[in-house]
Amino acid sequence: MKPNSKVSFKQILWLMDEKCKIAWSDLSPKENKVLNANMFCHSEVYGFIGTVCPNCGTQRIHYGSCNTSGCLECGIVRKEKWLDKQ
Numbered sequence: 762m763k764p765n766s767k768v769s770f771k772q773i774l775w776l777m778d779e780k781c782k783i784a785w786s787d788l789s790p791k792e793n794k795v796l797n798a799n800m801f802c803h804s805e806v807y808g809f810i811g812t813v814c815p816n817c818g819t820q821r822i823h824y825g826s827c828n829t830s831g832c833l834e835c836g837i838v839r840k841e842k843w844l845d846k847q
């Protein structure tokens with residue numbers, strides 16, 4: 762990995778897990794849920810749908826989100842939706 766390359770929180774979690782730096786058994790159920798959400802959000806774990814462009818026929822897979830407030834990706838969306846309602 763290049764020193765100046767941007768690394769996402771998800772990538773950091775995967776690297777930590779790969780090097781056994783996460784003590785999964787010491788985590789509370791809520792901590793476990795939040796870490797799993799951040800690691801697997803927008804992956805096949807949360808389902809997916811496939812779409813085909815009617816014009817060019819390009820096929821795409823759209824992975825589901827975890828919709829967990831502790832997820833960095835979904836939490837921001839939930840926060841923005843909440844702010845819009847205020």
Ligand SMILES: [Zn+2]
Nearest residue numbers: 802827832835
């Ligand atoms: Zn998420």
